Amino acid sequence: MEKVLTTPVSAPKSDEEVGNGMTKREARKIRMRNMNKQEIAYMRRSRLFGIVWPIFRFFILFGLCFVIVYPLIYMISCAFRAPEDMSDPTVMWIPRTLTLEVIQETMEVMNFWSTLGTTVFLNVGCSLVQVASCAVAGYGFARFKFKGRGLLFGIVVLMILVPTQVISIPQYMLFRYFGPFNLINTPLCMYLPAAMGVGIRSGLMIFIFRQFFKGLPKELEDAAYLDGCGPFKTFIKVMIPNAKSSFLTVFLFSVVWYWNDYYVSSTFFTKNQTVALMLKNLSTLLSQTLFNNADVSPREQIVWMEAGCLLAIAPILIMYVFLQKHFTEGIERSGLVG
Amino acid sequence: MKMGYEKRKSMYGYGFIALWFVGALVFFLIPLVQSFLYSFQDIRPDTGGMVGGWVGLEKYNYALNVDPNYRQYLVSVLQTTLWKTPLILVFSLFVAVILNQKFKGRTFARAVFFLPVIIATGPVFNIINGNMASTGNSDASQFSTMFSTDLLGELMEFLGIYGISDGVQQTIETISENIFGIVWNAGIQILMFLAALQNIPASAKEAAQIEGATAWEYFWKITLPNVSSMILACFIFTIIDSFTDPNNSVMGRIGDLQMDWKYGEASAMAWIYFAIVLLAVGIVTVIVNKFVYYEVD
Numbered sequence: 156m157e158k159v160l161t162t163p164v165s166a167p168k169s170d171e172e173v174g175n176g177m178t179k180r181e182a183r184k185i186r187m188r189n190m191n192k193q194e195i196a197y198m199r200r201s202r203l204f205g206i207v208w209p210i211f212r213f214f215i216l217f218g219l220c221f222v223i224v225y226p227l228i229y230m231i232s233c234a235f236r237a238p239e240d241m242s243d244p245t246v247m248w249i250p251r252t253l254t255l256e257v258i259q260e261t262m263e264v265m266n267f268w269s270t271l272g273t274t275v276f277l278n279v280g281c282s283l284v285q286v287a288s289c290a291v292a293g294y295g296f297a298r299f300k301f302k303g304r305g306l307l308f309g310i311v312v313l314m315i316l317v318p319t320q321v322i323s324i325p326q327y328m329l330f331r332y333f334g335p336f337n338l339i340n341t342p343l344c345m346y347l348p349a350a351m352g353v354g355i356r357s358g359l360m361i362f363i364f365r366q367f368f369k370g371l372p373k374e375l376e377d378a379a380y381l382d383g384c385g386p387f388k389t390f391i392k393v394m395i396p397n398a399k400s401s402f403l404t405v406f407l408f409s410v411v412w413y414w415n416d417y418y419v420s421s422t423f424f425t426k427n428q429t430v431a432l433m434l435k436n437l438s439t440l441l442s443q444t445l446f447n448n449a450d451v452s453p454r455e456q457i458v459w460m461e462a463g464c465l466l467a468i469a470p471i472l473i474m475y476v477f478l479q480k481h482f483t484e485g486i487e488r489s490g491l492v493g
Numbered sequence: 494m495k496m497g498y499e500k501r502k503s504m505y506g507y508g509f510i511a512l513w514f515v516g517a518l519v520f521f522l523i524p525l526v527q528s529f530l531y532s533f534q535d536i537r538p539d540t541g542g543m544v545g546g547w548v549g550l551e552k553y554n555y556a557l558n559v560d561p562n563y564r565q566y567l568v569s570v571l572q573t574t575l576w577k578t579p580l581i582l583v584f585s586l587f588v589a590v591i592l593n594q595k596f597k598g599r600t601f602a603r604a605v606f607f608l609p610v611i612i613a614t615g616p617v618f619n620i621i622n623g624n625m626a627s628t629g630n631s632d633a634s635q636f637s638t639m640f641s642t643d644l645l646g647e648l649m650e651f652l653g654i655y656g657i658s659d660g661v662q663q664t665i666e667t668i669s670e671n672i673f674g675i676v677w678n679a680g681i682q683i684l685m686f687l688a689a690l691q692n693i694p695a696s697a698k699e700a701a702q703i704e705g706a707t708a709w710e711y712f713w714k715i716t717l718p719n720v721s722s723m724i725l726a727c728f729i730f731t732i733i734d735s736f737t738d739p740n741n742s743v744m745g746r747i748g749d750l751q752m753d754w755k756y757g758e759a760s761a762m763a764w765i766y767f768a769i770v771l772l773a774v775g776i777v778t779v780i781v782n783k784f785v786y787y788e789v790d
Binding site: 194197200201204208209212215216219220222223224227288289291292294295296298299300301302304307310313314315316317318319320321322323324325326328329347348350351352353361386387390411415417418431434435437460461463464467468471472475479480 | 499502503504505506507508509510512513514515516517519520521522523524525527528531538588591594596600602604605606607608609610611612616617620672673676677705707708733736737744747748751756759760763764766767770771774
């Protein structure tokens with residue numbers, strides 16, 4: 156007995172070994188000898204599960220990923236084919252004639268580059284000011300006690316709940332007769348609400364920021380206060396650097412929501428100025444400018460529609476590919492967890 | 494002038510939310526009240542603003558009893574939300590649990606699953622959905638066209654549940670036909686559940702392993718209680734997302750009426766709709782809150 160204890164355990168020499176010259180299989184046998192029936196059953200079950208589950212999981216994930224990626228593949232496949240290929244029964248995925256013509260035509264119809272310019276200008280600008288204003292408001296709600304805080308936060312929740320459609324008409328009238336000015340069709344009617352924390356889905360963003368700042372340790376600020384920092388300086392110098400990843404995630408959300416929005420922008424813009432609006436009205440635009448009101452079968456029209464989709468999502472898709480890591484990993488630290 | 498520390502801090506609090514408050518007042522609260530008032534008026538635009546006379550509840554009567562489509566749309570949107578919401582929740586929790594495990598290609602899988610968050614909210618979704626449906630490429634049939642078989646039917650036959658009861662079969666078929674919509678609407682929910690899953694303390698998992706819990710038991714005893722507070726959040730988010738989706742038929746009807754300058758009717762419809770949304774969210778909150786488990790800190 157003592158002899159066994161004093162023998163030093165030799166290190167495993169290969170992957171197959173666990174030490175003392177035993178293979179994994181032998182070691183398991185010895186362990187199994189000391190187990191009762193229930194334990195053995197449990198071991199068997201978990202081993203079986205460990206083998207079957209990854210296979211099962213692979214199929215589930217593969218299938219679901221397919222459902223998600225499928226439209227993208229379809230989009231790409233359609234956008235680069237000639238319209239005639241749509242009616243060709245032999246063409247399923249790979250077009251018979253590869254062509255860039257459809258893309259070029261769609262770009263012309265959508266007036267792509269100038270539209271893209273306006274959209275980016277609106278989009279990125281609005282997102283930036285929105286994130287800033289929502290962060291400030293969220294911080295106020297998270298860290299300061301003041302009278303009526305519950306009631307005011309109720310307004311934030313109400314902002315999440317009220318559909319935009321309910322308030323779109325009064326908002327239109329507000330911007331149409333904004334004092335002596337008519338702000339309809341100017342970027343201001345997107346910028347003003349965003350800058351004051353009432354833009355698209357601002358309620359949700361204030362909520363996220365509040366949850367996030369609540370989660371940060373209080374000591375951070377107390378230290379800054381003791382050193383003589385005012386609350387605003389503390390916010391800028393201490394809190395913002397700590398909330399970087401959260402800021403990035405919310406900013407990405409904001410960009411995506413502004414990019415995809417067409418309801419709000421169609422209320423305030425009578426001309427098609429953003430990519431989403433262009434896309435919404437693409438079929439009308441196509442028949443007016445490209446087909447000269449001639450009859451093109453709906454099946455063939457798909458080619459241009461899909462090309463339009465591809466053009467519209469390409470910019471954010473590229474952005475997503477680059478920032479994907481922050482988007483999917485950063486969310487875990489973004490304060491969505493209360 | 495000297496103020497107490499607490500008082501000064503609360504003043505700073507007002508300072509932080511002041512900008513938002515002014516914005517909310519001008520761009521949110523006042524329009525909200527205005528639209529409520531519009532719904533009782535015969536409203537039309539005029540230079541300088543809206544003019545109209547009081548007509549009482551006439552517009553509400555119009556929305557519910559006269560308009561040929563509104564009630565029908567309302568019922569259909571409610572129905573869709575009713576059966577889709579639980580499905581989206583179960584699905585997103587399931588996917589989040591899988592994506593939380595360690596395996597090769599996890600980063601890729603995650604990136605793919607969050608892709609809909611980027612694309613699905615815009616008009617792109619409608620177009621691809623519509624285009625694929627018109628070429629027989631959407632939903633479950635996309636597999637069928639690929640493998641040129643009725644995959645779903647065969648699977649059900651294989652499992653021995655083909656034709657057991659029409660009800661079951663119909664449910665399965667509806668679900669499979671809508672899998673596209675469900676997968677594409679679950680992005681944010683998956684994200685939220687994943688965040689909650691990552692907050693489960695490692696000690697809980699370890700304890701469960703030592704006690705010999707099966708994966709099934711682990712899910713019910715550890716995972717579910719820990720994400721239950723997120724279930725409420727996801728529930729509400731899903732309901733609101735579905736109700737406020739500019740693509741649903743009620744929203745479409747309201748938009749059409751606005752185009753026709755029938756602002757009174759549109760406002761009345763929007764408010765009826767909003768009242769229903771509030772009611773739904775309220776009911777869900779009360780019910781789900783009973784089952785939510787809050788860790789006592």
